[in-house]
Amino acid sequence: MSLKKNIIANYVSQLYVTAVGILILPFYIKHLGAEAYGLVGFFVLLQAWFNLLDLGLTPTISRETARFKAGVMSALSFRQIYRALSLIFLFIAVVGGISLFLLAEILANNWLQFDSLSLFSVVIAIKIMAAIVALRWLCGLYRGVITGSESLIWLSYFNIAVATFRTVGVFPIMFKFGFTISVFFIYQLFIALLESLILFYKSRILLPKLSKFSEPIGWSVKPLMPVLKFSMTIAFTASIWVLVTQTDKLILSSILPLAEYGYFTLAVLVAGGIMIISGPISNALLPRMTSLFAQEKHLEMLAIYRNATQFVAVIAGSCAITMFFCAENLLYAWTGDLHLSHFVAPILRLYVIGNGFLVIAAFPYYLQYAKGNLKYHLYGNLILVGILVPLIVLAAKYYGAIGAGYTWMTINFLFLIFWVAFIHYKIEPGLHLKWLFNDVFILIFPAACIGYFFNSLNFSYSTRLDSFLILLIVGIPVLLTSLLCSPLIRKYINKKYLTKVVV
Incomplete structure (x- = not known):
């Protein structure tokens, strides 16, 4: 087959x-x-x-x-x-x-x-x-x-x-x-x-x-x-992932009325679309990087690692930025329910940004997997659970879904900034700043500025079609900006088109 x-x-x-x-x-x-x-x-x-x-x-x-x-x-x-x-x-x-x-x-x-x-x-x-x-x-x-x-x-x-x-x-x-x-x-x-x-x-x-x-x-x-050893290793990492991603939902299911919990579930599910974007990339990336490392093609492995980071930063980043600024438009275009859109939008914004941080923070796992050493991945997940779970419990108890959303976003941001830097320092010294600024920051920050600019124009909407058009008006410039800021995309355009023009 x-x-x-x-x-x-x-x-x-x-x-x-x-x-x-x-x-x-x-x-x-x-x-x-x-x-x-x-x-x-x-x-x-x-x-x-x-x-x-x-x-x-x-x-x-x-x-x-x-x-x-x-x-x-x-x-x-x-x-x-x-x-x-x-x-x-x-x-x-x-x-x-x-x-x-x-x-x-x-x-x-x-x-x-x-x-x-x-x-x-x-x-x-x-x-x-x-x-x-x-x-x-x-x-x-x-x-x-x-x-x-x-x-x-x-x-x-x-x-x-x-x-x-x-x-x-x-x-x-x-x-x-x-x-x-x-x-x-x-x-x-x-x-x-x-x-x-x-x-x-x-x-x-x-x-x-x-x-x-x-x-x-x-x-x-x-x-x-x-x-048994293989099973237990998989079981441990899977259990940690369930704790990280499901604790807030468990706590809120007992705190929020079912109607509000339904809205919260909807927001989290939509924000989860950001996570799905990175799935196909990781499935293709892991075997290729492992193969290159085994063949001692270190520079090629790092090149693929950084290129894949840029690709996910462009796609997932653009989606997260657009959904953040156009949360109400997206929800209204989708559901046609103004009350639902107003209620869910603030929660969606927090979870979609938190998920955006998470898909980028996941990349050092691919590097560790390729090198056959997952100890820092296990340590990091233990630290994440140890910090996230009690904070989620407290935030959800006293501030509901919004508190859980702020906690989710903040912890994932700190994890990306500090723990990812530590992992890069340990397994690939000298990589982190180049990776963070050239492969992530310069693609995300200009796109976020463009999203903010178009959002500040305060487009009005009265129909679901209006909301959908606003989503496109903001989303397309955000995506194009992120694409043009990517060194990988600029190199491709230069090689594919501009070189032919010069010749």
């Missing part, structure tokens, strides 16, 4: 799933109401925290599947590892699902804040969430087998289909049976059950047949011992 086709299919499905999830949100809020959508946001939060229980198991089964397909391990050894992981996945799904089911009334009574929804409907919704979360958890095992087998094109088509049914397909059902939170979650449970059955069937096809083995597979978890 072509690697290029797999990568393209993976990106297309990722972008589609993200886009359809974002575009459908205004319809959820319109038909379900802000408070009910807040409950949907709480459901997303539960899934994210449930991932803490992964313990590196999903990447492990994916890696072992790939090793089996490459002929590195026997079919019997692979099936033994698969069965051991199946037992662990099933145990966690049952215990986690039942625990959440039993906690439904406590969460509804003592954690969530709601007015228009009935206590009964909220309790029922949380109990259904428990079943959905458990089913989707099991899907991780099956997806790992499919990914390790490099059946990514099939998986991409499947993800697109599931995302469509999950987000868009619910509306005909609610038109028929009513726009209630119970109908919404019952439908989601049905889709989760169907998804898990199809993935289970597909993964079974890819597994070596049991009839091939002359000796029993057994029911022991001992086959996992050799891969």
Whole structure:
């Protein structure tokens, strides 16, 4: 199977799933109401925290599947590892699902804040969430087998289909049976059950047949011992990431009324688009930089590192600046709801800038990965969690979503300025100032000035089309300014066009 086709299919499905999830949100809020959508946001939060229980198991089964397909391990050894992981996945799904089911009334009574929804409907919704979360958890095992087998094109088509049914397909059902939170979650449970059955069937096809083995597979978890170190390393970094990105949402889910929490969830989801921009770049950057470092092509590795920084700074930076200055225009053009736009815009501005700092601050990880030494990455994440989590708790408790937003933005800015400088000093002395000013600052600062100038013109808007046009009027000059300030882009233009003119 072509690697290029797999990568393209993976990106297309990722972008589609993200886009359809974002575009459908205004319809959820319109038909379900802000408070009910807040409950949907709480459901997303539960899934994210449930991932803490992964313990590196999903990447492990994916890696072992790939090793089996490459002929590195026997079919019997692979099936033994698969069965051991199946037992662990099933145990966690049952215990986690039942625990959440039993906690439904406590969460509804003592954690969530709601007015228009009935206590009964909220309790029922949380109990259904428990079943959905458990089913989707099991899907991780099956997806790992499919990914390790490099059946990514099939998986991409499947993800697109599931995302469509999950987000868009619910509306005909609610038109028929009513726009209630119970109908919404019952439908989601049905889709989760169907998804898990199809993935289970597909993964079974890819597994070596049991009839091939002359000796029993057994029911022991001992086959996992050799891969335990890999699993724990992945588990630790994944757990840190969940703590960093989800603590504010967890705290605010108990402080804010569900309606306001729904608005907050919407703002964070839109701001998360900045993070998605850097995903394809990192996936392509890591293997290339690792390869160049292994070949002792140090200067080429640094050149790719700096060029990729400029690319992300241009794209993610321009998006963050435009969304900061045009937050209300973006939200109104998207939702058509003035009240929502006014309420959400201040939160969106803070999170989008914080995410902009974060995608740039992530670059030293790529350098550490290429050199095979992640100790500073682990130290940095521990420090980040140690500072961010208590501050988020205090800020959210006393100042709500705005306080959490200011904390998120400030901590990520300080992390970029100080910790990234320390990492560069340790692993690549002499790089940091050139990287910070030539590859980041001179691309971002002029674009921010242009954004400020156009925003100061105070364009008025009365329709969603007006808001969209204002978004373009600000966004296009911001992007062009950032492009022209990039040494990489200027060099490309000079080589591609100006040299031909001179000749």
